[in-house]
Amino acid sequence: MDIRHLKYFVAVVEEQSFTKASERLFIAQPPLSRQIQNLEDELGLQLLQRGSRPVKTTDAGQFFYQHAKKVLSNIEQMVSMTKRVGKTDQTLKIGFVGSLLLGLLPQIIYEFRKLLPNVSIDLVEMGTLEQMEALKKGEIDVSFGRLKFSDPSIRRILLRNEPLVLAINKYHPLAQHNDGVHLADIVDEVILCYPNTGNQNFANYINNLFAEHGLTPSNIKYLSNIQLALGIVASGEGVCIVPYNSRSIHMANLQYLPILDIGAVSPIFLSFQEGNDNEYIHLLLRTIELIYQKIEIDTKITLTQTFN
Incomplete structure (x- = not known):
């Protein structure tokens, strides 16, 4: 068994097709099929379900696939690190x-x-x-x-863990709460979140923070960056949750309040x-x-x- 067998097997599993895998690997399909058969013969196990369309793994095949992926990833990292060294x-x-x-x-x-x-x-x-x-x-x-x-x-x-704070306009009714506010106090406010791209980002983190406290904001707007969000808050529309050090951004009429909920950190x-x-x-x-x-x-x- 060598690295080539692992690459071939991973390609077949991910493409769910010998034809597509052969195109991805730039080899003909018959040699690819033979290499997979040789791999199964060496292991003494059937890794792929025969006759299934699309191609599916057996339980042993799925186990082998997961570990083959890790081995290939480790090899790739070893190569990249060696080049850097x-x-x-x-x-x-x-x-x-x-x-x-x-x-x-x-x-x-x-x-x-x-x-x-x-x-x-x-x-x-x-x-x-x-x-x-x-x-x-x-x-x-x-x-x-x-x-x-x-x-x-x-x-x-x-x-x-950097505390989170709430950015509001200084004339907002909540501005009098100098000691801080809870997430429940702003759940019905217009909440400005950033950025507005990607699934795993700071905006998603803020959404999850509300969910962890059993809250569902009624009006969230997504913006491209923190400066834009704070600028709109300073203009009098909405509130925005930001990391504590964002207080270094100064704008007219902008005020920051502590968030008192447990776990309100970044x-x-x-x-x-x-x-x-x-x-x-x-x-x-x-x-x-x-x-x-x-x-x-x-x-x-x-x-x-x-x-x-």
Whole structure:
């Protein structure tokens, strides 16, 4: 059994057709069928249901498919990581979500640059899910994101839980609640969420937060970015839930209130490929830890603190 057998079998299962799989693999169908038969003979098991249209796996075949996918993914990551290690240039590529620029990320990168004056640091803005694909392909080395996800090939470290706040117009009736508001207080308001693209994003996270508290907002509007959302709130229409550090965005008539519900936070994760905990990542984590200690943010950052 070799990598070729795994690639062939995965292609047949995913295409549910020998014909389509052969086109995807750029080989003729008879040799493909023979290779799958050889694989079954070697295992002494039937992996595909004979005569099924579309092609379906047996229970053993489905088990083999899941593990074959993992093996191929690990090989792909090994190749990409080896290529990066073998490069002569000293460049560290860091992915990040834009909202983190409103917080401590610029300070973290600044201090990190001072520790590595001979290393070029490239910052690439991208969504959390885009970061995951870029990490697996070796296009970036490490990333800062907000969303929770599950991928065995990616290691995540929770840096902190940033509180969420409510942005309102200062003449809004809720503005008198200086101590804070609950999600139930705004469930019937016009709630502005961002962004308006993709399924796994900050807007989706806010929707889930309401659902976790048994609430269903009656009027949600989706906008492209945080600046647009806050601008509309400042103009007197709607409210918007944003991370705490977004308070650095100042606009006339804009006011921020704490959200008092348990779990009203936005987690910030540092992510990298499993097995890629090199000296740069250790140094980056140490930089973050020192900055958090300096401004008295409670956190416990260790390389063993992962979330699978």
